[in-house]
Amino acid sequence: MTQSVVVQVGQCGNQVGCRFWDLxxxxxxxxxxxxxxxxxxxxFFRNVxxxxxxxxxxxxxxxxxxxxxxxxxxxxxxxxxxxxxxGPLRDxxxxxxxxxxxxxxxxxxxVGHKIYGxxxxxxxxxxxxxxxxxxxxxQCFFIIHSMGGGTGSGLGTFVLNLLEEEFPExxxxxxxxxxxxxxxxxxxxxxxxxxxxxxxxxxxCVLPIENESLFEIVNKIHQMxxxxxxGSTVKQNSLVTSSxxxxxxxxxxxxxxxxxxxxxxxxxxxxxxxxxxxxxDLNEISMNLVPFPRLHxxxxxxxxxxxxxxxxxxxxxxxxxxxxxxxxxxxLIQADPKHSLYxxxxxxxRGNMQVSDLRRNIERLKPSLHFxxxxxxxxxxGLCSVPPVGHSHSLLALANNTCVKPTFIELKDRFMKLYxxxxxxxxxxxxxxxxxxxxxxxxxxxxxxxxxxxxxxAAKGGPRxxxxxxxxxx
Amino acid sequence: MSIVTVQLGQCGNQIGHELFSALCSDICGTHGLCSKKENExxxxxxxxxxxSEEESGVPAARAVLVxxxxxxISQTLSMAARSGLWKYSSHSxxxxxxxxxxxxxNGYCVHxxxxxxxxxxxxxxxxEKCDLLGGFVTIMSMAGGTGSGLGAFVTQCxxxxxxxxxxxxxxxxxYGTGEVxxxxxxxxxxxxxxYHSADALLVHENDVIHKICAQLMNIKQISFRDVNQVIAxxxxxxxxxxxxxxxxxxxxxxPLGALLEPLVPHPEFRMLGLRNIxxxxxxxxxxxxxSWPGLIKHLRQILIANAHMExxxxxxxxxxxxxxxxxxxxKPLHFNTSIANLVILxxxxxxxxxxxxxxxxxxxxxxxxxxxxxxxxxTPRAFNKYEKSAALVSNSQFLLKxxxxxxxxxxxxxxxxxxxxxxxxxGIQEEDFLDCFTTLEQVxxxxxxx
Numbered sequence: 001m002t003q004s005v006v007v008q009v010g011q012c013g014n015q016v017g018c019r020f021w022d023l024x025x026x027x028x029x030x031x032x033x034x035x036x037x038x039x040x041x042x043x044f045f046r047n048v049x050x051x052x053x054x055x056x057x058x059x060x061x062x063x064x065x066x067x068x069x070x071x072x073x074x075x076x077x078x079x080x081x082x083x084x085x086x087g088p089l090r091d092x093x094x095x096x097x098x099x100x101x102x103x104x105x106x107x108x109x110x111v112g113h114k115i116y117g118x119x120x121x122x123x124x125x126x127x128x129x130x131x132x133x134x135x136x137x138x139q140c141f142f143i144i145h146s147m148g149g150g151t152g153s154g155l156g157t158f159v160l161n162l163l164e165e166e167f168p169e170x171x172x173x174x175x176x177x178x179x180x181x182x183x184x185x186x187x188x189x190x191x192x193x194x195x196x197x198x199x200x201x202x203x204x205c206v207l208p209i210e211n212e213s214l215f216e217i218v219n220k221i222h223q224m225x226x227x228x229x230x231g232s233t234v235k236q237n238s239l240v241t242s243s244x245x246x247x248x249x250x251x252x253x254x255x256x257x258x259x260x261x262x263x264x265x266x267x268x269x270x271x272x273x274x275x276x277x278x279x280x281d282l283n284e285i286s287m288n289l290v291p292f293p294r295l296h297x298x299x300x301x302x303x304x305x306x307x308x309x310x311x312x313x314x315x316x317x318x319x320x321x322x323x324x325x326x327x328x329x330x331x332l333i334q335a336d337p338k339h340s341l342y343x344x345x346x347x348x349x350r351g352n353m354q355v356s357d358l359r360r361n362i363e364r365l366k367p368s369l370h371f372x373x374x375x376x377x378x379x380x381x382g383l384c385s386v387p388p389v390g391h392s393h394s395l396l397a398l399a400n401n402t403c404v405k406p407t408f409i410e411l412k413d414r415f416m417k418l419y420x421x422x423x424x425x426x427x428x429x430x431x432x433x434x435x436x437x438x439x440x441x442x443x444x445x446x447x448x449x450x451x452x453x454x455x456x457x458a459a460k461g462g463p464r465x466x467x468x469x470x471x472x473x474x
Numbered sequence: 475m476s477i478v479t480v481q482l483g484q485c486g487n488q489i490g491h492e493l494f495s496a497l498c499s500d501i502c503g504t505h506g507l508c509s510k511k512e513n514e515x516x517x518x519x520x521x522x523x524x525x526s527e528e529e530s531g532v533p534a535a536r537a538v539l540v541x542x543x544x545x546x547i548s549q550t551l552s553m554a555a556r557s558g559l560w561k562y563s564s565h566s567x568x569x570x571x572x573x574x575x576x577x578x579x580n581g582y583c584v585h586x587x588x589x590x591x592x593x594x595x596x597x598x599x600x601x602e603k604c605d606l607l608g609g610f611v612t613i614m615s616m617a618g619g620t621g622s623g624l625g626a627f628v629t630q631c632x633x634x635x636x637x638x639x640x641x642x643x644x645x646x647x648x649y650g651t652g653e654v655x656x657x658x659x660x661x662x663x664x665x666x667x668x669y670h671s672a673d674a675l676l677v678h679e680n681d682v683i684h685k686i687c688a689q690l691m692n693i694k695q696i697s698f699r700d701v702n703q704v705i706a707x708x709x710x711x712x713x714x715x716x717x718x719x720x721x722x723x724x725x726x727x728x729p730l731g732a733l734l735e736p737l738v739p740h741p742e743f744r745m746l747g748l749r750n751i752x753x754x755x756x757x758x759x760x761x762x763x764x765s766w767p768g769l770i771k772h773l774r775q776i777l778i779a780n781a782h783m784e785x786x787x788x789x790x791x792x793x794x795x796x797x798x799x800x801x802x803x804x805k806p807l808h809f810n811t812s813i814a815n816l817v818i819l820x821x822x823x824x825x826x827x828x829x830x831x832x833x834x835x836x837x838x839x840x841x842x843x844x845x846x847x848x849x850x851x852x853t854p855r856a857f858n859k860y861e862k863s864a865a866l867v868s869n870s871q872f873l874l875k876x877x878x879x880x881x882x883x884x885x886x887x888x889x890x891x892x893x894x895x896x897x898x899x900x901g902i903q904e905e906d907f908l909d910c911f912t913t914l915e916q917v918x919x920x921x922x923x924x
Binding site for chain 1: 484488543544545546549571572573574575576577619649650651652653654655656684687688693694695696697698699701881882883885886887889890891892893895896908911912915916919
């Protein structure tokens with residue numbers, strides 16, 4: 001079994017990360033009734049003998065003593081991390097796995113990347129090494145951050161770079177929260193585009209998330225519940241947005257939205273942690289969903305968002321789950337994959353679903369989806385037997401689809417609006433190590449990416465000409 | 475003679491487990507429909523072939539389990555142990571922590587060489603436990619990374635270490651519509667490599683077995699377990715002890731040799747398809763009865779029309795008229811030309827069965843005498859509770875269309891260069907791919923021109 005390490009950077013990264021650890025504990029508690037430290041737990045948690053203090057040795061088998069998250073918490077302001085350390089999850093984090101500062105990055109990518117990056121480089125490398133040493137077989141780093149600010153965006157991508165240098169064989173999955181159009185951080189387009197260049201070059205897979213989508217999902221759930229349209233009541237603990245049953249008592253404003261992202265990460269790793277009839281490991285996700293190195297942006301959707309209290313789930317409902325996964329409403333970014341071109345698609349099912357259910361739904365949905373000509377059957381599937389807490393089944397769809405293009409084009413437009421007027425540029429250029437070329441290279445990287453998607457889209461809908469096969473002398 | 479099975483990857487291990495379960499439950503059952511002496515002889519023969527004696531008294535499967543991640547093997551070992559009827563030896567498995575990521579190159583170029591010694595040592599140990607080693611059967615899928623890539627490497631190692639032993643690859647072809655996106659690349663790489671090392675490839679296609687589950691077994695929600703159980707039943711119908719053609723009164727002492735020698739007369743033609751009738755849910759067995767003429771008639775038409783099961787056979791397809799000299803390109807469409815066939819009959823009144831219809835020269839290519847092209851094994855001991863069952867192992871054009879389809883799709887993807895960077899990263903270059911395509915186009919051409 002392999003281990004993964006979560007690196008949460010900045011305010012957003014740490015808040016989402018916090019929800020992730022909370023839900024992960026809940027999930028394992030629901031499955032692991034005997035309190036034995038098993039391989040599934042070891043993928044995200046260490047088992048430490050804390051009887052003699054926090055520096056106790058790791059215990060690899062037997063009863064759970066004290067679980068410590070395999071995580072690195074980084075923030076250039078103390079507020080968020082301090083809150084975590086005073087909250088109910090304080091014992092889950094090893095105090096040596098934190099890197100904080102006081103003044104923050106002022107929503108400036110350059111401050112995060114160049115100044116703090118330089119300052120904290122050694123410290124970060126040392127802590128990463130320590131975490132890696134505790135792992136038997138480290139497979140993947142999960143980075144959680146936002147793109148629009150200064151720390152998550154700048155320092156987060158600096159860490160990404162570092163991970164590639166120091167641990168080139170370990171996969172780098174990045175969960176990036178992209179700013180919306182009405183983002184109140186004026187310089188978010190600069191920060192995002194500068195960060196994009198790093199994601200293009202150093203990430204194995206990126207899961208872009210947009211707050212707008214999360215917000216709409218949360219609203220939709222609340223509406224459905226409040227309107228009384230649902231016949232039976234919603235099953236306890238089944239709301240994907242809810243922290244109910246967790247250690248927290250008060251829900252904070254972004255909690256509901258962050259819970260969705262946390263669920264995404266849990267589902268993504270479920271088949272690597274738990275058994276099933278067709279396993280889907282993280283290295284398989286990157287292998288199957290990334291046909292060309294730079295096209296590694298995956299649109300994700302999660303269903304169901306809540307479960308009705310019905311114990312018997314008719315196959316009609318299972319099928320509805322699949323239809324929902326492909327609808328606009330369930331995507332975690334503002335995109336419509338159904339009307340764009342699929343390069344590849346992965347479906348990870350959790351719970352008691354069999355291969356025939358999966359196949360039936362793929363057959364049903366295939367005709368309405370457009371797949372690129374060289375990958376007409378481009379489906380990667382996984383069946384994990386263990387459902388998430390509160391649900392009998394769940395489905396995670398990951399699509400490599402050209403529908404991300406509009407998101408990137410909009411980002412580029414917003415960037416250009418500011419850049420043309422040279423607005424706020426001096427805040428960046430005055431930082432040591434920042435030059436005009438950083439900006440031009442970044443926008444060029446983004447443009448190239450958009451162009452790669454354009455080329456694929458251009459071929460869509462054209463006549464399908466299969467290349468002629470090799471001729472063999474008879 | 476004993477057969478050592480090497481189970482590779484998730485698929486190989488899941489099927490291997492079902493196979494040994496099926497073999498064991500067949501010999502433990504009391505549905506032999508034959509004399510007590512015959513039954514005991516059958517059980518002894520099966521035990522010697524597939525199981526070794528252990529101190530605990532519980533027979534241990536003659537198998538080596540290989541996977542690059544631990545979850546499946548650990549499940550497989552515990553399921554076997556729980557059965558109480560058989561188990562795997564405690565030191566017959568090899569696994570690592572991180573899988574192959576569906577990457578053939580990772581399985582073949584990285585895991586293969588790295589773990590060769592450890593794996594071959596396990597195989598050697600199993601081989602030494604056999605009084606007489608009859609050969610090896612590997613079970614793998616060709617869609618993933620371990621079964622396919624590491625499987626191809628291990629097959630080569632087996633060939634190198636045991637040059638005179640029989641080596642059969644049992645290969646699972648994935649569903650046409652994706653289990654794995656790069657499955658066609660992995661398949662092309664696997665098949666071309668196996669073709670150079672193994673004696674023959676015995677193929678099962680997931681789509682076909684799925685249909686059998688849906689239409690014949692009446693299973694509503696088909697799981698991989700259901701699919702694997704049908705596959706295990708079909709394999710069992712071939713591998714369980716039989717009386718071979720001229721073999722005297724005992725059970726065959728050279729099962730793999732007796733299978734492979736007549737079926738693979740020419741090294742260019744190694745693809746074997748498998749059909750087994752009848753197939754039905756266990757609950758219906760007591761209420762059904764079949765006649766041998768009926769079964770033989772259906773089996774023959776399944777062969778001729780390239781059908782997959784006893785339902786939906788196209789009875790319009792006929793072999794070409796004898797005596798007329800038809801160039802191969804004008805052969806009646808859909809007619810499945812055979813190189814060699816083996817029919818295995820088990821159950822009541824086998825010795826009275828007339829198999830003359832299978833010796834019709836019009837079924838075969840012209841290189842072999844029909845007497846040499848067709849072999850029959852008849853065994854009175856019934857298999858797996860079926861009063862009568864008939865299996866067909868065929869070296870014919872059965873797999874031509876599916877193979878052509880896989881190669882076509884892989885070529886299409888290759889032309890766009892998609893995913894190639896994932897393979898070059900681990901050491902498989904574009905030229906390697908081209909070599910594999912060439913090998914398989916050659917195989918396709920050979921089978922097409924029969």
